[in-house]
Amino acid sequence: MAAFDIKTLPNSLNGQVALVTGASRGIGRAIAIKLAELGANVVVNYNGSAAAAAEVVAAIKALGNGAQAVAIQADVSSVADADRLVAETVKAFGRLDVLVNNAGVFRGGLTDQLPLDDYHKLVGINIHGVYYTTRAAIPAIADGGAIINISSGASKIAIPGFPNAAYMATKGFVDSFTRGVAAELSPRKIRVNTVSPGATMSDMMAATSEQVMEQIVQMSFFKRLGTPEDIAEAVAFLAVPRSGAWFTGQNLHSSGGVTFAL
Numbered sequence: 483m484a485a486f487d488i489k490t491l492p493n494s495l496n497g498q499v500a501l502v503t504g505a506s507r508g509i510g511r512a513i514a515i516k517l518a519e520l521g522a523n524v525v526v527n528y529n530g531s532a533a534a535a536a537e538v539v540a541a542i543k544a545l546g547n548g549a550q551a552v553a554i555q556a557d558v559s560s561v562a563d564a565d566r567l568v569a570e571t572v573k574a575f576g577r578l579d580v581l582v583n584n585a586g587v588f589r590g591g592l593t594d595q596l597p598l599d600d601y602h603k604l605v606g607i608n609i610h611g612v613y614y615t616t617r618a619a620i621p622a623i624a625d626g627g628a629i630i631n632i633s634s635g636a637s638k639i640a641i642p643g644f645p646n647a648a649y650m651a652t653k654g655f656v657d658s659f660t661r662g663v664a665a666e667l668s669p670r671k672i673r674v675n676t677v678s679p680g681a682t683m684s685d686m687m688a689a690t691s692e693q694v695m696e697q698i699v700q701m702s703f704f705k706r707l708g709t710p711e712d713i714a715e716a717v718a719f720l721a722v723p724r725s726g727a728w729f730t731g732q733n734l735h736s737s738g739g740v741t742f743a744l
């Protein structure tokens with residue numbers, strides 16, 4: 483067997499192309515900028531927030547390190563849009579090395595009271611969106627590339643007084659899907675991992691009551707919420723060939739110890 487020397491692997495994303503879904507706001511925005519800082523050309527996917535996505539593209543170009551970015555509108559819960567998103571990525575930059583399935587929505591409520599429309603949104607974006615985009619990306623992604631799926635500590639943790647069983651279950655799908663695809667793509671040396679954020683400051687947290695927010699803060703070893711930049715660092719670690727080399731099928735909890743605390 484050929485000797486393996488980790489030092490020969492790239493320690494940056496120079497020359498690589500990353501597609502980040504849901505990159506117009508919050509965690510996805512921070513991931514897109516971080517991957518560009520590491521040298522990647524980045525596709526900033528968005529669904530409704532065109533102006534915010536354009537601002538992320540401008541922020542990447544302003545880094546001044548040569549990283550390029552384009553914004554591409556696509557609703558990942560549509561098979562046709564997911565297919566087009568990957569095709570337009572390859573058309574824009576000629577290749578695809580890193581896919582980050584970040585787009586997601588939160589809808590909370592008691593199971594017998596959650597409107598079915600909300601349930602269908604959760605399943606459509608958090609499950610079908612991840613599946614459709616991955617399915618479209620598999621033939622396109624370069625051997626040796628990386629897929630990083632954004633799950634949530636919520637796939638493991640139920641908090642009394644904060645009912646969100648359907649959301650939790652969609653993230654359980656992400657955890658299992660990651661392991662399955664990691665096995666499938668191992669012959670091509672494509673690393674497939676999950677990053678599970680703890681509660682993170684973004685628009686998604688806006689609907690959370692102060693009481694639950696405080697409960698969540700107290701669960702963290704460091705007594706604070708995560709920032710989108712905290713999560714982006716974990717994604718970058720897995721995306722970069724050298725730091726991520728020996729990780730596949732793993733679930734990296736970026737949560738200030740919340741999951742470990744249970």
Ligand code: NAP
Pocket residue numbers: 503504505506507508509510527528529530531532556557558559584585586587588607611632633634635636678679680681682683684685686687
């Ligand atoms: P956010 O601030 O609400 O941003 C959500 C992003 O997803 C936006 O860019 C939005 O784009 C995009 N999006 C929504 N529906 C989409 C669709 N159908 N197609 C394409 N893009 C779509 O949320 P966030 O907090 O950054 O969450 C990002 C990910 O982290 C999600 O998967 C979430 O479940 C996960 N997460 C978040 C937390 C937290 O506490 N914030 C904790 C654990 C896990 P547009 O605005 O353009 O529509």
